[in-house]
Amino acid sequence: MKITTWNINGIRAIINKDFEKTITEIESDMICLQETKAQDDQVEKAIGHIEGYNLYSYSAEKKGYSGTAILSKLKPINVFKGMKHLINSTLEIDTEGRVLTAEYEAYFLVNVYVPNAGQGLKRLAYKEQWNKVFLKYLIKLNQTKPIIVCGDFNVAHQPIDLKNDKSNYNKTAGYTQVEIDGMTNMLSFGLVDIYRELNPDKEEYTYWSYRFKARERNTGWRIDYFLISKELKNKVLDIKILNQYYGSDHCPVVLELKTI
Secondary structure, three states, X not given: OEEEEEEOOOHHHHOOOOXXXXXXXXXXXXXXXXXXXXXXXXXXXXXXOOOOOEEEEEOOXXXXXXXXXXXXXXXXXXXXXXXXXXXXXXXXXXXXXXXXXXXXXXXXXXXXXXXOOOHHHOOHHHHHHHHHHHHHHHHHHHHHOOEEEEEEOOOOOOHHHEOOHHHHOOOOOOOOXXXXXXXXXXXXXXEEEHHHHHOOOOOXXXXXXXXXXXXOXXXXXXXXXXXXXXXXXXXXXXXXXXXXXXXXXXXXXXXXXXXX
């Protein structure tokens, strides 16, 4: 069983960049997409015709912003948009299409696009609170059955996860102590960053800015993750960062598991 996560930075843009060819080559059973930047009907128009997959999408109220989608060969038992079916919160958590959960018989697959702290860290306080709500959501899900969480977490968790750690620390969105702590909290309750678990010393990235020839110079960040319940560790066969694919400023990450 193979699951792919990919921040595509706009579904309508990436379909003109060999998206379907890439999907065919990767051959995944489930494909979790973030930052679709489209309404549900636009996502359906763009990729709903891809054979062999059931499509589920969750768009933001604001048009052309955020949004998530799942392509799944296996039809889920349930699909949940947002977190309010499990979590009560005064925080605006379900207006930006950031959490799309597919329930299968033996596990939950959670596709997430975590908020960016923003230029000048103007959304850092919001992100801190959002992460706390998301953590509660994951804990509740995990009480029912194991979870596989994947997507763009908009944080480099350790110095090894970005090229220039010292110059970015507490200055740049994605590498502040508040955001690092948010990821640590997700891991501390029983999830495993399975890429780092299997590759403790490997320096690979999943995101490169479009500016300053960052990708050519490999000045990148690892901000796209698979976090899995500890009891699923023995099911993992491999995880790969597919940086040969260029359709977005992120590249796909593929997790291969024994059938669950």
